[in-house]
Amino acid sequence: MVAGIEGGTRLRVFENRALRRIFGPKRNEVTREWRKLQNEELNDPYSAPNIFRVVKSRRMRWVGHVARMGEKRGVYNFLVGKPE
Numbered sequence: 001m002v003a004g005i006e007g008g009t010r011l012r013v014f015e016n017r018a019l020r021r022i023f024g025p026k027r028n029e030v031t032r033e034w035r036k037l038q039n040e041e042l043n044d045p046y047s048a049p050n051i052f053r054v055v056k057s058r059r060m061r062w063v064g065h066v067a068r069m070g071e072k073r074g075v076y077n078f079l080v081g082k083p084e
Helices: 007-023 039-043 051-067 074-080
Strands: none
Touching (some): 007 039, 007 051
């Protein structure tokens, strides 16, 4: 892992880099120069949800599902720290 960058930040950086490649540069109407889109502009076009929040939400949903399984299931035991 890169020093000083947490997992969520790394995911956000990757997402922004991918969106910049997809949407491409934007032309300034006044100066007629091309520039890279800023982070806020990347999220606006389709008001897509934050990918980090989506991943975290799905993990939490999965953990809730596993927590309701009961002690007889191997996945449950792995989740609570008893992988025997």
